[in-house]
Amino acid sequence: MYTFKDATKEDVDNVMQKAWSAFESYRSFSIKQRAAFMHAIANELTSHASALIPIAMAETHLSESRLQSELTRTVFQLNSYADACEQGNWLDVRIDKVISDRQRPRPDLRKMLIPLGPVIVFGSSNFPFAYSTAGGDTACALAAGCPVIVKAHPAHAQTSEEAASCILKAAKICRMPEGIFTHVHGVSFEVGKELVLHPLTKAVGFTGSLSGGKALFDLATQRKDPIPVFAEMGSINPVYLLPEKLSESALDQAKTYAASINLSVGQFCTNPGLIIGIDGPDLQTFIKNLGEEIKKVSPSPMLHAGIAKSFIANRSKALAQNDVHTVAVSDTRPGENESYPTIASATAQAFMNNPVLHQEVFGPYSLVIKCRDVAEMKSVAEKMEGQLTSTLIATENDIQQNLSLVDKIKDRCGRIILNGVPTGVEVCLSMQHGGPYPATTDSRFTSVGADGIKRFARPVCYQNWPDNLLPDELKDGNPLKIWRTVNNQLTRD
Amino acid sequence: MYTFKDATKEDVDNVMQKAWSAFESYRSFSIKQRAAFMHAIANELTSHASALIPIAMAETHLSESRLQSELTRTVFQLNSYADACEQGNWLDVRIDKVISDRQRPRPDLRKMLIPLGPVIVFGSSNFPFAYSTAGGDTACALAAGCPVIVKAHPAHAQTSEEAASCILKAAKICRMPEGIFTHVHGVSFEVGKELVLHPLTKAVGFTGSLSGGKALFDLATQRKDPIPVFAEMGSINPVYLLPEKLSESALDQAKTYAASINLSVGQFCTNPGLIIGIDGPDLQTFIKNLGEEIKKVSPSPMLHAGIAKSFIANRSKALAQNDVHTVAVSDTRPGENESYPTIASATAQAFMNNPVLHQEVFGPYSLVIKCRDVAEMKSVAEKMEGQLTSTLIATENDIQQNLSLVDKIKDRCGRIILNGVPTGVEVCLSMQHGGPYPATTDSRFTSVGADGIKRFARPVCYQNWPDNLLPDELKDGNPLKIWRTVNNQLTRD
Structure with missing residues (x-):
């Protein structure tokens, strides 16, 4: 069914030259123009839903309703990041005006974020819309003022083609420069x-x-001129069950989890793959009921x-690891390419001594870790690698009693x-989707929420430029009415 | 004269364990407490000026007045970054409140920057105070909530000792945890x-x-868990002389430059090491007069x-490179360890074909590049590596005629x-001291100005936490009265 040719080295060079040429004009497009382009992409996606969804269903086995809500999310991302782009807070404008009555006068200094240049986006397998071709990374890069080159995910290359054609239609409507967006295929790592x-x-x-993200990070940091790689590489998302809360709600937690x-x-990167509790009757109740629930879940493609x-x-x-016990599996045997919902358990010691148990099992699988006491739970937290998320199931009293555990988890x-x-x-500004390595390659940035725009920009300071030669963002009169820090005070004046 | 022992591997481990233990308490110190500590360091430096300056004079050959003004700058940095720390804008607080009347309710989400952990600072040779032991990196890391370990620069190890003792005194006065600041020595790269x-x-x-910065960057990115390195690695700071302005002011520019x-x-990292003009009578006048001025400058230690x-x-x-001509050198022959002020020139073709001419010659040396025309100047700009600064000597008309050149330079x-x-x-918020590689290893951050604090912090999102368990920065009542983005709107309420 896959009918696309891998891009050659010559194709890549050609694409990048065109992207650079697009950058030379797009970089100067106003934040209003960029936002209009992003809204236009959102509109094209919406009006092509009936074409996009069946293709994605065929390629990914995700349900129609799941894909419909993912498409809605994708459109929301584009529209809300467009609004943030136009609001301009992300530009981090700082202005310090001339001080002439100083021994050595201070010149006029004005700083704002400018786009980095062409951005390569490698979409995910599990979000064919929201974190792929027209997804979050593409939206952020376009908002920042960067052309985008998407390498289609081979597992949903046709969906990617369809989304790309929506972007290209929007580009045409908005009279964007050629090369503002390019879609290339590549099954081989070489591309x-x-x-x-x-x-x-x-x-x-x-x-x-x-493995994929780290390989790209290594290539990028060992370039003659290293470039940033924002790789979101998955997570086991530990959940810590604290004693008082577990005792209150073991049954509810089992159902919820x-x-x-x-x-x-x-198949979410925030799937809870690890649940850590203190051994005893409450944890036994939790495990038993979690197992009962899992047995009832049927395998799915x-x-x-x-x-x-x-x-x-x-x-x-x-x-197969030593000291790992299977708690429960689905009562139904899986068919071809189907999941097999599974809960296992192990002791804290087994977990701490075996790096294999720290690895993500992408799918409906979770490992319950039994600790002897809170001190051992703290040791487990200390041994944990960087994660996208961590969760505490805890009463206020549990928290107050264990502040240093909370710090370790944080x-x-x-x-x-x-x-x-x-x-x-x-999808909102306060979201942080990112975390210490190996969850991502750069914990200082997020891949969800409009703060993700900042990944693709860097600050430049203009010294001693007259008002009429400055970008609108920095002009004295603040024609864009954006928030700026002027002489250390935030203001919109 | 150098009497310090290199830290051993065991010393380093011991230091880092103590720094981590300090981090466990310092991370929760309020921004007010951190600011008070920074002000106390500034006070200690000021009151120890009479000890610090003679030591630095002996170790660096910098003049008393230069060192006095550098110490004043260092104190200003500590005080002004302390003010910025306490003002709290750098925390990038974002709050999105519960939306309960949605099909799937939105939980309460609140994000702020938290400190990364212990930071290693390698000070510069050319700023024994302002970018060394108690300098900008140390001030930023302390503001962010991170303990600091300074490796003394071997060229001014005694000055570094003295500055370290001021920091430790301030730490004692402010009852900082042991390990908040440590000073280690190391001549060997191994340390x-x-x-x-x-x-x-x-x-x-x-x-x-x-070479030093890149070596540390490579070590850090190839760790099992890569960590960020903010290396500011020098620059040749190209100056572009545009024709109309040069014609108006060739003599003045020669004097100024x-x-x-x-x-x-x-010996400044922003020293203008490269001056690019269009060949003709105006550039000849500039070169001739720049040469005359340089001849008059005496060599200095x-x-x-x-x-x-x-x-x-x-x-x-x-x-010694092909097609490089010596324009002028100081009329006085240098003594031992002295500079030898020098101006050279080369054609644009020679510059573009020879990477050696792109390398920094740290000291009073500048190379003038003669271009045939603006098109060739644009080619030179295109071939330029990343720089801390670029300068345009230009009338408004020069700029308007050459907008694409300006973009390439920017x-x-x-x-x-x-x-x-x-x-x-x-030293102000609008300063950007940083630039694309190889000027620095991360163009998205600055090492001068309070925005440098953000280098040592990362965002964390709190989901669904009750008000009383949140840090003050995120509490509903905004007890710290800091600027925050609440439901997408900046506010201090």
Whole structure:
């Protein structure tokens, strides 16, 4: 069914030259014009829903309703990031005016973010719309003023083609320069490599596996001129069950977590893959009921054959480790390319001594870790790698009694959830979707929410420029009416 | 004279364990407490000026007045970054409140920057106070909530000791935890390597050479968990002379630039090492007069023997390149460890074909590049590596006629100056001291100005936390009265 040719080295060079030429004009487009383009893409996606969704259903096995809501999310992202782009707070404008009555006068200094240049986007396998071709990285890069080159995910290349054609239609309507957006195919790693190593490439966005993201990061940092790579590489999203809260709500938590583990066949990067509690009757109740719930969940087709194969292999590997016990599996045997909902358990010691148990099993699988006491739970938290999220199931008293545990957990994640589930990533400015390595390659930035625009920009200071030669963002009269820090005070005047 | 022992691997481990333990309490200190500590350091430096300055004079050969003004700058940095720390804008607080009347309710989400952890600072050779032990990187890291470990620059280790003792005194006065600041010595690269590779190290600040900065960057990015390195690695700071302005002011520019090239014996990272003009009578006038001015400048002692040796070697190497002509040297022959003020010239073709001519000659040396026309000047700009600064000497008409040249220049620097000199880096929020590689390893951050605090912090999102368990920065009542973005609107309420 896959009928696309891998881009050659010559294709890549050609694409990058065109992207650079587009950059030379797009960089000067106003934030209003960029926002209009993003709204136009959102409109095209909306009006092509009836074409996009069936193709994505065929390629990913995701349900119509899931894909419909993902498309709605994608449109919301484009529209809300467009609004943020136009609001201009992300530009971080700082102005310090001349001080002439000083021994050595201070010159006029004005700083704002400017775009980095062409950005390569590698979309995810699990979000064919929201974190792929017309997804978050593309939206952020366009808002920042950067042309985008998307390498289609081979698992949904036709969906990607369709989304790309929506973007190109919007580009035409908005009279964007040729090269503002390009779509290339590549099954081979070589295509990605050529894109990342091209001298005109200035940044990379990636959503996928640790091995894939790390390979791109290594290529990019070892370039003659290193460039930033924003790779979101998955996570096991530990959930810490604190004693008082667990005792109050073991049954509810079991139900809630069974649902979270199986949401979208466990194929979310915030899937709770690790649940840590203190051994005793409450944890036993939790485990038993979580197991009962999981037995009732039927296997479902996974995104594609490769994902299903990896799930089966990683699950088997995890279950085969010493001191890992299978708690429960679905009562129904899976068919081809289907998931096999599974809960396992292990002791804290087994977890701390075995790095395999720290690895993500992408799919509906979760490992429960039994600690002897809170001190051992703290040791587990200390041994934890960087995560997108960590969750505390805790009463206020649990928190107050364990402040240093909370600090350790916070140190190792980008989002810390209290009494909730990690699945469900809101698109808003306060979202942090990112975290210390290996969750991402750069914990200082987010890939969800309009703060993600800043990934693709850098500050430039204008010294001693007359008002009429400055960009509108920096002019004295503040014609764009954006928030700016003038002589250390935030103001819109 | 150098009497300090290199830290051993065990010393480094011991230091890092103590720094981590300090981090566990310091991270929760309020921004007011952090600011008070920084003000106390500033006070100690001020009251120890009479001890600090003679030691620095002996170690660096910088003049008393230069060192006095550098100490004043260092104190200003600490005080002004302390004010910015307490003002809290840098925390980038974003709050999105619950939306309960949605199909799936939106939870309460609140984001702020939190400190990364212990930071290693490698101070510069050329700023023994302002970008060394108690300098900009240390001030920014402390403001962010990070303990600091300074590796003393071997060229001014005694000055570094004295500054460290001021910091430790301030720490005692402010009852800071042990390990909040540590000073280690190391002549061998191994000490730096151990510090950067230690698992408890979370970020690195560096000011120095390209080879030194790149080596640390490579170590840090190839760690099991890569960490950020903010290396400011020098620059040749190109100056573009546009025709109309040059014709108006060739003599004045020659005088101004002779002074800038020789400021502090040419030992500023923003020293103008490259001046690009269009060949013709105006450029000839400029070159001739710049040469006359340089002849009058006497050689002076450089910072230390190593710097002087490098200057002489790099200068000789540059002058020995094909098609490089010596325009003028000081009328006085230099003594031992002294500079030798020099102006050379070359054609644009020679510059574009020879990477050696793109390398910094740290000291009072500048190369004038003669272009045939504006088109060739544009080619030169295109071939330029990343720079801390670029300068345009231009009338408004020159700018309007050459907008694409201006874009090319802006793409390759962090600060773009119009009709001024690059030396003189103001300490204020609008300053950008940073630029595309190889000027720095991360063009998205600055090492001068309070925005530098953000280098040592990352965002964390709190989901669904009750008000009383949130940090003050995120509480509903905004007890710290800081600016925050609440439901997409900036507010102090």
